[in-house]
Amino acid sequence: MTGAGPAQEAFQEALLEDDPELLYDRAPCGYLSTAPDGTIVKVNQTFLSWTGFRREGLVGRRTFAQLLSVGGRIYHETHYAPMLRMQGSARELALDVVTADGRRLPVLVNAVLERDPHGEPRVVRVALFDATDRREYERELLREKHRAEQSEARARALAQTLQQTLIPPTPPHVPGLDVAGVYRPAGTGEEVGGDFYDVFQVAEDDWVVILGDICGKGVEAAVVTALVRYTVRAVSVQTPDPVEALSRLNEVLIAQGTDRFCTVVLLRLRRTDRGWNATLSVGGHPLPLHLKQGQPAEVVGEPGPLVGAFPGVARTETDLLLSSGEMLLLYTDGVTEGRRGREMYGEHGLLRVVNGHAGPAAELADAVLHDVLEYQEHLARDDIAVVVVRVP
Amino acid sequence: MDPLARNNVRLFGGVDGQPMLFSHGFGCDQHMWRFVAPEFEDRFRVALFDHVGAGGSDQSAYDVAKYSSLDGYATDVLEICEALDLRDVIFVGHSVSSMIGMLAALREPDRFAKLVMVGPSPRYIDDDGYVGGFSEADITELLESLDSNYLGWSTAMAPVIMGNTERPELGQELTESFCRADPAIAKRFAEVTFLSDNRDDLARVRVPTLVLQCSKDVIAPDSVGEFVHQRIAGSRLVTLTATGHCPNLSAPDETTAVIRQFVGA
Known part of the structure; x- marks a missing residue:
């Protein structure tokens, strides 16, 4: 790259703007870290803005599972946590975070488990993506799937009934x-x-x-x-x-x-x-x-x-x-x-x-x-x- | 049908040892026991299996009527015992499998020497004067959340399995199956599990029983472990320092030590 044209200036500014702290806090996804038992140890600003929680209300006080809807909590205990322990990572889990004012925020969750040199779990890093629109789309797909299954079952029943009247x-x-x-x-x-x-x-x-x-x-x-x-x-x-x-x-x-x-x-x-x-x-x-x-x-x-x-x-x-x-x-x-x-x-x-x-x-x-x-x-x-x- | 193939039964340890049958709960498969079961191979004949619909079981054996209650799963346990001619069995059940093992032991009490219940719950939904930990609305929501995770459940996972240096062969076979389940079967299993009520059966148990209660377990809270302990005459209750619902994964050493003490190993 040569010269100091406008493009070069913009490049430098963007680079400066994204220092590691801002990169973390203003990332376009929710980001939190927990102890192996799920206790939240660090959380970024994006997550706080989405959910309305205050940092001091979460860090050291709440576990990740406690932020989830009840169904999500059970899913967390029976699937997510075992998967994380066994595989070291979990991907694209559809969960609902219950926000400070009781709303449901549909999220897609990716998580990785970091271990110390002895293989002992040390920290879990969790990235959350707002999946409101995607979830609505998936629900629509599921509804369509159910409708298609029902209509197929009706067609089958009709065909068989018809068949029985003919033989x-x-x-x-x-x-x-x-x-x-x-x-x-x-x-x-x-x-x-x-x-x-x-x-x-x-x-x-x-x-x-x-x-x-x-x-x-x-x-x-x-x-x-x-x-x-x-x-x-x-x-x-x-x-x-x-x-x-x-x-x-x-x-x-x-x-x-x-x-x-x-x-x-x-x-x-x-x-x-x-x-x-x-x-x-x-x-x-x-x-x-x-x-x-x-x-x-x-x-x-x-x-x-x-x-x-x-x-x-x-x-x-x-x-x-x-x-x-x-x-x-x-x-x-x-x-x-x-x-x-x-x-x-x-x-x-x-x-x-x-x-x-x-x-x-x-x-x-x-x-x-x-x-x-x-x-x-x-x-x-x-x-x-x-x-x-x-x-x- | 051969129950050993149907339930993907795998055997470890010497054939002469007292049998220990490990049974996984709702969610995963026999690999839930991978940090615990090997610790017993020195003294016991260790048998692991997958419930039909989970892990490496024969999915085509899934029969909606049979598996519409925990009794169907208990039947499978008894069939496995019979096929292997297991006697004097120590049954170790995680979560809902605690109740499955209990039902099996009630049907054939002479076959079982001991029951180990890890995070048991005879009923998940609150009832008059009973705290199960969940309302009916909670369970409805759970079943819905299974529906919406349908995409995640059916996609093939190619996980990077954490190595177990002492038993590298365990890591290999995990790559395909862990936590994968047919979503329709998993949903029915969830219904059967979370709508079950086996409180009245507890008092009929005559087999020496160990109840392992985790700390801060949202699936089976302290009061439920206490309830199970009170109802099963002569049972022993141990509250683990381990948190969550899967001490077999999160605190295998503590879990193993407590079970070892109970089985006298």
Whole structure:
């Protein structure tokens, strides 16, 4: 630096102004020193100005903890003091100092413990920063966090309630049939899934099973799921024919103007002297499996177009007889498209569980769900629904 | 679940010695005992552990229902004793752990030989004719202050640990965990601690008990130590010259000497 210009003069003046005493007393932070037991031994002017205490009221008379609010005092004893002893320092502790006139002054506190050459504690130096605005901001953040948590909990409860209304908790008891269903939403189950199933009676010994997958997730998918379920219930009373029922469902969905479509298997079951006549029609959905004792599972039905996508499409239906010991297994693509890395669970994964299985319907449904979940390490990428119908 | 892993149990001293189980209080973890516990390793089998939610415990073991009362913590103490087959146990509890140890000793009196209570309080809130040291409003404020320290609690601390030249290995492992806790669990532990009331249990204690009372302890004032001493028949009360609530850290020599005398070492 050369010359004696104005900048140089200002530099010198600033330097002179900040002698160590002023540096201490007028520091832009509160500053105090205490004995190891907390008794205040020295305090700067900034702290006194902030709090309204007089120096002689503090030095030798009060401990640092005594200046804190009760909550802060407990925090001091249980956290701050141990931390200081163990680590030699404590940083960014949010505390409230109770001022001379009883106000609360929010501060952020940093402290260091100085030791003598033998390692014995000698003095604690405490710097306090006025954190009034910061604390208000933090409180606002905390309030927002609580609000967000509450709203998330409400959304979760709503989704789960909605989900429960769309899936029968347990399929109804069907005289002469053993029916079981399992359902598992994707991921952690916080979102309403698109898979559904329903089992209901139309007349004596005349039942309908439907299992499907609505495109998409969330509330909009749930609305379509409800529409599909009630439409199928209504049209199944009017027509015994699954193809006709799916055609009417197709019309209703298109007329609704939603851009959601679905894949379904619709199964009509009528009891006869020889067993149960099953008539099924499939719309864009994985074909069901037919299980006969001692034989490998067989895919049944014919693929058909998606439901709710195109008007006036042709559909087919398949008839089969279910005799004692036989089963039909309906499932959604959440089963076969279960993934582990690049691998897919696939139809072969399903067949491995299904083949050779001969027990109650619920056992098979649970076995499939368990296996596909295990395959994905219990975090399902997609909803999973399985319905098993067995003739005892 | 293995209680030894769940509670991060660590053992020192000879396996043949009488067991001493040290239990930390609200706030920190087993390192609270680092200046005291090693002094007993010559004669005793020293066991240290962290309550679930603190220090190196398995946080996933935290069960809101179980730990909604001190009994849940006492269950853990008994499970640790059982897993290690500890008998004739000298239980040393700091702060709220004094009550946790007492509850454990009431459930299985035969397992415990002695209780050492460091800064105990059976109830923190004042009640008719009882001075606990805090009003209900005080405790509400405490719980709020835990909330506002949430930022400080969750940030990773990389403390410079004061060296312990005789046991350098102690310094190493401290760098991560000391005083760190899941803020939600810490808040619940604070609620359970500061809203507890175990005054009626004191009279049922039959295990020889030492009460260590600190001077000027704002958490457990003199009158509370006196109350505990009066209610536990045959207990011994020692008032330390150490001040504050953590004599195990601020005055380890005095603390150790008094405990040593009581356990006959």
